[in-house]
Amino acid sequence: MTRILLNSRLDDCLGAWRSAGFTVLAPVKRSDLTRFDEVQGASEMSLDIVMPERTIKEHFFLQTEPLIRYEIKKQQIETEEMVPPERKRIFFGVRPCDAAGLDIDDPLFGWDYKDDYWFRRREKSVIVTIACTSADDFCMCTSVGLAPDSPKGSDVMLHPLLDGRGWLVVPHTDRGKALLEPVSSILLEEAAEPAPVPAVPVKFDVNNVMAWLAEPANFESQLWKEVSQRCIGCGSCTYLCPTCHCFDIQDEGDTYSGIRRKNWDSCSFAMFTMHTSGHNPRNTQSTRWRQRIMHKFNYYRGKFGVNSCSGCGRCTRQCPVDMGITETLHEISNLPR
Amino acid sequence: MGIQEQYRKEAAELLSSGEVKLVIGYGEGSTAERRRPVFVRSAEYVSRLVLDGSCVANLSSYLVPEGLLSDGKKVAVFLKPDGIRSINILAAESQLDPEQVVILGFDIEGGQAAPLPGRKASDFTALIGSLKSAGLSPELQKDADRLEQMSASERFGYWKEQFSKCIKCYACRQVCPMCYCRRCIVDVNQPQWINTSSHTLGNFEWNIIRAFHLAGRCVSCGGCDRSCPVNIPLRLINHRMAKEALDTFGHYAGESAEQQPVLATFRQEDPETFIL
Structure with a gap:
């Protein structure tokens, strides 16, 4: 027997979770932008979209995160650590690619130094994913070994029912099982058939890509220049990416006091990795684009055993000049060998 | 053919x-x-x-x-x-x-x-x-009129909401032919003129300073607006500045290669409505 959550009971379910002390965040469309934001009820949610324009990453790795407040006095420097609030949060209606993105980034934020800002938020958050029933031209999860219903990174996965009455509820972690306890009386126990997941075509052979990238001679390949010629060097692809995680530490204030912040940074920017001497090891857009691809499909795998891409396709979907990872990897994967 | x-x-x-x-x-x-x-x-x-x-x-x-x-x-x-x-x-x-x-x-x-x-x-x-x-695009003017009809605090609220979406990806800058500075003022850090952080204040600073830099230079191609991944209606800000340049100084950006920059030139007949 499987467990079912009916559409008509979603508000009761959210209510029970909120009574249990959770804040619920879901995709909300506001001011012409869909992103995860706090909701009180189901009517505020935008669930029938392919995916929100912005990812849930920004609720774990903030676009600007205050780290410490400092004050420089005559004899000493006073600092005060600014720790994130420990709210219990439910992310409801996450897409599998965005959930996987969190899972992909966990080792990065924990390998040499455990980033409290990331993990405090991670530990108090439950990810409730809804398997996809639609995809668009830019979706490419199947090209990176995932699928429209991959449970990677999900605590609970909801599979939309074929008859449209609600969702099949499948917990995947202990945290997910615990989340279902306060709502057990709201869920039905009956057999039901989930709606089919969309067919997302495979757009490149990721193994071919990884083999090509691993070949040192290809580091200087002409391909990098060709594929990145129209890149304008904005950070849109990196900032909308569910796995891009580069940041820059900035002090904001005057000579005597201020706040040290951790801000998003992007390998697309000309200033990225610029040395104080003025030298920049990646002084052209093509070398910066190469860095992005190499980081995701070579260096990251070498270090953490996984590619740093979950196939959401936002890098192409929202690129001002119609570039993106998909096309570059397609070209690499189809090179004669 | x-x-x-x-x-x-x-x-x-x-x-x-x-x-x-x-x-x-x-x-x-x-x-x-x-x-x-x-x-x-x-x-x-x-x-x-x-x-x-x-x-x-x-x-x-x-x-x-x-x-x-x-x-x-x-x-x-x-x-x-x-x-x-x-x-x-x-x-x-x-x-x-x-x-x-x-x-x-x-x-x-x-x-x-x-x-x-x-x-x-x-x-x-x-x-x-x-x-x-x-004249300037009547279609843009219609949207702009909607903003003009707001009270100052409503309009401020509108832009605050819009700029709070900004992620400082600088797609607006990168796609713009007028943003050719070798080093943009937001990237200057000695001194740091503008907060690099993408909080609402930092976003305001960025978007307003860009609008100022485009006053009398923007040709309303709409590139920034189309490129913005978080759908900020940047066309409306730039349109407002273009309208100001046209109404006040008769300046239509890009009329000829000899045109003088409106904010870097002075004519005796220029109105001085805000100088006491």
Whole structure:
């Protein structure tokens, strides 16, 4: 027997979770932008979209995160650590690619130094994913070994029912099982058939890509220049990416006091990795684009055993000049060998 | 012969005669509706060029990166009237020599691309003059009027909400032909003029300073607006500044390569309504 959550009971379910002390965040469309934001009820949610324009990453790795407040006095420097609030949060209606993105980034934020800002938020958050029933031209999860219903990174996965009455509820972690306890009386126990997941075509052979990238001679390949010629060097692809995680530490204030912040940074920017001497090891857009691809499909795998891409396709979907990872990897994967 | 065939032929002639070293135009994109910038360096590849009603981007921004025009050779570029105005401004601001830019001019009428006669920016002066007489886009003005009717605090609230969406990806800057600074003021850190953080204050600082820098220079190509991944209606800010420049100083950005920058020049008859 499987467990079912009916559409008509979603508000009761959210209510029970909120009574249990959770804040619920879901995709909300506001001011012409869909992103995860706090909701009180189901009517505020935008669930029938392919995916929100912005990812849930920004609720774990903030676009600007205050780290410490400092004050420089005559004899000493006073600092005060600014720790994130420990709210219990439910992310409801996450897409599998965005959930996987969190899972992909966990080792990065924990390998040499455990980033409290990331993990405090991670530990108090439950990810409730809804398997996809639609995809668009830019979706490419199947090209990176995932699928429209991959449970990677999900605590609970909801599979939309074929008859449209609600969702099949499948917990995947202990945290997910615990989340279902306060709502057990709201869920039905009956057999039901989930709606089919969309067919997302495979757009490149990721193994071919990884083999090509691993070949040192290809580091200087002409391909990098060709594929990145129209890149304008904005950070849109990196900032909308569910796995891009580069940041820059900035002090904001005057000579005597201020706040040290951790801000998003992007390998697309000309200033990225610029040395104080003025030298920049990646002084052209093509070398910066190469860095992005190499980081995701070579260096990251070498270090953490996984590619740093979950196939959401936002890098192409929202690129001002119609570039993106998909096309570059397609070209690499189809090179004669 | 359709406009696409005609312009492909012209591009091929320009390349094979050696008149230009490069043609910057539009090509097929990753979906049926999308067009993307393409760079053609040899006549054998002109079939990659596409010209139709979907070719809306202002490609003049690809002319300004350092080094492209420094060899003195010419480059051909597909431009709508807004892009041609951009060339005039870039020339007036000494960013390029308009003699090096061969214009493959077109406009979009009723969803179709239509050719515009002329090769050099100066050939289009009469056309730009007639656009100036026609005034700023009435469609934009309608949206702008909605904002004008708000009280100052409502309008502030509107922009606060819009700017709170900003992620400082700088797509607006990167796509803009007027944002050619080698080092943008937001990237200057000694001293740090502007907060780099993308909190609402930092976002305000960035977007307002960009609007100021574009006053009297923006040609309303809409590139920033289309590029914004978080859908901030940047066209409305720039339109407001363009309207101010036109109403107050009769300045229509990019009329000619000789046009003086409106905020860097003074005429005795300039109104001084805000100076006591």
